[in-house]
Amino acid sequence: MKKKRIGIIGGGISGTCLGYHLSLYDDAEIIVFEKNTIGGASTAKSAGTVCLFDDSLKNRYWDVRLYGFESYLKMEAEEKGSAGFDKTGTLVVATNKEVESVIKTGIALAKAAGYTGEYITDKERIKEILPDINTDNILGAGYTEDDGYFDGTMISNTYAKKLQANGGTVKTGVEVTEVKVVDNKIKGLKTSEGIDYEFDVVVDCTGPWSKITGDMVGVDVPIWHTKAEAFFLCPPGKKLGYTFPVLKYPEFYALRAGDNIFICKSHLSMDLNNPMHAGQWDPDKLPATGGTDDYFIDFLLDQLDEKVPGIVDSGLVSSWLSYRAEPKDFWPVLGETTIEGYMVATGYGGNGVIEAPAASRDLAKLIMKGESTPLLENWAFSRLVEK
Amino acid sequence: MNIAVLIKQVPVSNDVSVDPETHSLVRASSEGMINPADLNAIEEAMILKEQTEGKVVVFTMGPPEAEKALRDAMALGCDESVLLSDRCLGGADTIATAKPLARAIEKYGKFDLILSGALSSDGATGQVGAMVAEYLDIPHISEISAVQYDGADTIRAVKKYQGEEVVMEAELPALMTVCFGCNEPRLATLRTKRAAKNKPLETYTNAELQFDAEEIGIKGSPTIVTDSFSPERTRRAVMMTGTPEEMAAKIKELIEIEKGKN
Numbered sequence: 001m002k003k004k005r006i007g008i009i010g011g012g013i014s015g016t017c018l019g020y021h022l023s024l025y026d027d028a029e030i031i032v033f034e035k036n037t038i039g040g041a042s043t044a045k046s047a048g049t050v051c052l053f054d055d056s057l058k059n060r061y062w063d064v065r066l067y068g069f070e071s072y073l074k075m076e077a078e079e080k081g082s083a084g085f086d087k088t089g090t091l092v093v094a095t096n097k098e099v100e101s102v103i104k105t106g107i108a109l110a111k112a113a114g115y116t117g118e119y120i121t122d123k124e125r126i127k128e129i130l131p132d133i134n135t136d137n138i139l140g141a142g143y144t145e146d147d148g149y150f151d152g153t154m155i156s157n158t159y160a161k162k163l164q165a166n167g168g169t170v171k172t173g174v175e176v177t178e179v180k181v182v183d184n185k186i187k188g189l190k191t192s193e194g195i196d197y198e199f200d201v202v203v204d205c206t207g208p209w210s211k212i213t214g215d216m217v218g219v220d221v222p223i224w225h226t227k228a229e230a231f232f233l234c235p236p237g238k239k240l241g242y243t244f245p246v247l248k249y250p251e252f253y254a255l256r257a258g259d260n261i262f263i264c265k266s267h268l269s270m271d272l273n274n275p276m277h278a279g280q281w282d283p284d285k286l287p288a289t290g291g292t293d294d295y296f297i298d299f300l301l302d303q304l305d306e307k308v309p310g311i312v313d314s315g316l317v318s319s320w321l322s323y324r325a326e327p328k329d330f331w332p333v334l335g336e337t338t339i340e341g342y343m344v345a346t347g348y349g350g351n352g353v354i355e356a357p358a359a360s361r362d363l364a365k366l367i368m369k370g371e372s373t374p375l376l377e378n379w380a381f382s383r384l385v386e387k
Numbered sequence: 388m389n390i391a392v393l394i395k396q397v398p399v400s401n402d403v404s405v406d407p408e409t410h411s412l413v414r415a416s417s418e419g420m421i422n423p424a425d426l427n428a429i430e431e432a433m434i435l436k437e438q439t440e441g442k443v444v445v446f447t448m449g450p451p452e453a454e455k456a457l458r459d460a461m462a463l464g465c466d467e468s469v470l471l472s473d474r475c476l477g478g479a480d481t482i483a484t485a486k487p488l489a490r491a492i493e494k495y496g497k498f499d500l501i502l503s504g505a506l507s508s509d510g511a512t513g514q515v516g517a518m519v520a521e522y523l524d525i526p527h528i529s530e531i532s533a534v535q536y537d538g539a540d541t542i543r544a545v546k547k548y549q550g551e552e553v554v555m556e557a558e559l560p561a562l563m564t565v566c567f568g569c570n571e572p573r574l575a576t577l578r579t580k581r582a583a584k585n586k587p588l589e590t591y592t593n594a595e596l597q598f599d600a601e602e603i604g605i606k607g608s609p610t611i612v613t614d615s616f617s618p619e620r621t622r623r624a625v626m627m628t629g630t631p632e633e634m635a636a637k638i639k640e641l642i643e644i645e646k647g648k649n
Contacts, residue, residue, distance in 0.1 A: 289399060297577055301578060304577065314577075315573070315574025315576055316575050317574060
């Protein structure tokens with residue numbers, strides 16, 4: 001049987017998840033190239049929230065959310081800890097009618113799939129779930145105890161292990177230095193090991209690096225970086241004393257990290273026209289910790305003062321800055337490009353952990369069977385190419 | 388009690404190499420942080436401030452970016468700050484660092500106590516604190532782990548000396564260098580971070596400090612670094628496989644082998 005040779009650039013959630021889904025096909029020969037460690041770059045800075053209902057992904061893509069969530073539940077059931085699941089539940093706060101309607105629809109979908117979910121308007125009950133919240137200016141909140149957050153790095157490593165068990169190869173510490181194209185068709189790539197590889201398909205799974213990766217083949221990947229700025233807070237008294245759920249507001253989200261609280265600005269609140277929020281930077285220059293802008297301190301202080309005053313005077317343990325990669329319409333960029341055999345699975349914009357399983361499932365089908373899906377058509381690279 | 392705290396901005400990353408030509412440190416990241424032992428000094432100052440009132444002023448010498456370390460210190464509760472920053476101060480060794488710091492302290496005001504971290508995480512000479520005390524002609528106690536003060540004209544410090552814990556007393560004003568890890572430094576909050584942006588920060592250049600060019604910077608530094616190198620890595624990690632029981636048995640066996648070497 002002639003195998004299809006596929007090279008994947010990037011060993012984050014996008015690359016490892018795609019590699020795994022491709023490895024389910026007998027006639028796929030896969031090599032994942034990661035210049036550092038698996039799931040160690042922007043994936044490691046992901047909050048890993050895969051909630052049954054929130055505003056991270058429109059309800060229209062409920063199947064994407066559910067497939068991601070259940071893929072990780074299955075992973076966790078196979079080997080405890082392999083997806084890093086912390087089942088804290090989620091509280092999604094409705095601050096206006098529009099958000100309320102989205103939450104209610106999400107709850108209906110979750111319940112139809114067999115999960116718990118309720119829309120709560122009793123403010124005392126909301127305070128029982130999250131004692132530190134201010135319920136004065138909210139309409140209600142959606143709550144489920146069935147979900148929580150996962151660990152993107154653990155998941156990437158589990159996918160890497162699974163794809164290797166299925167015959168695939170993962171090369172870490174190996175940087176792709178050249179992508180070879182002849183007559184507008186992919187031929188292979190060259191790496192920092194000095195080795196030439198021949199491939200039928202090369203997939204860019206490099207997220208925030210995609211512009212740089214695309215430059216190697218002359219494909220302009222139209223993504224921007226938006227800043228994901230996060231703080232780890234140590235609550236007053238140093239102990240939470242209750243299970244802090246994943247907390248979602250349209251402006252920010254929070255979750256527990258041991259006895260600390262992780263808090264991050266939501267990506268949909270970013271303004272791509274504001275150079276403080278969005279631009280194109282070099283992800284290799286990101287410091288491991290720190291790097292947040294002063295405006296983020298003001299933003300979070302105002303937000304917490306108003307919405308979760310019980311944690312506003314928490315100690316700042318650490319902070320970091322990450323770049324989310326997304327095109328201007330905030331949807332991922334998947335599939336074929338203008339170079340035959342050069343594909344992309346990028347632009348997840350901070351939703352990689354949620355979206356990668358369904359996107360990889362469909363992209364693997366396109367690569368191996370030539371069959372497209374509605375999801376791939378909606379998120380196609382071609383939508384972003386100027387006509 | 389008015390307290391001055393001397394701090395240093397050190398690199399966040401351990402990824403530091405040595406330039407073979409100049410023997411200076413080449414840092415992979417320009418991101419800086421307050422030297423860890425200086426955080427213990429700040430905490431000691433905060434405890435005394437709560438006990439005695441007065442103000443805490445934090446001093447550092449460095450490039451303009453060192454303002455971040457001063458703002459971070461003020462977010463921890465320090466009231467005011469002074470940045471000694473001038474190109475002619477650059478390349479200073481411990482003496483040429485201590486001299487301007489001492490003069491800046493004298494110029495800024497009257498302090499009852501001066502605290503600093505005992506060692507920096509990058510240079511680790513432990514000399515600057517004692518030198519500042521000498522230039523100010525005040526007593527100093529180095530490498531202390533606690534301060535005891537009852538409002539008198541003297542102050543006591545606890546320090547470890549040849550394995551024993553001893554209490555030493557000094558007349559005020561005095562200088563003490565504080566050991567890393569002797570207390571639990573408080574954390575800044577979003578609110579104190581915001582407040583720190585508006586706290587007073589004064590910059591001293593040599594126009595204010597009035598040194599002759601030969602006294603400061605590289606020219607004023609009698610120390611010459613003749614050689615420096617990265618230590619050779621001799622420790623190696625061993626990755627184990629197997630069930631937890633098998634790995635535990637293997638670890639036990641390795642411990643026994645190591646024990647046998649002694």
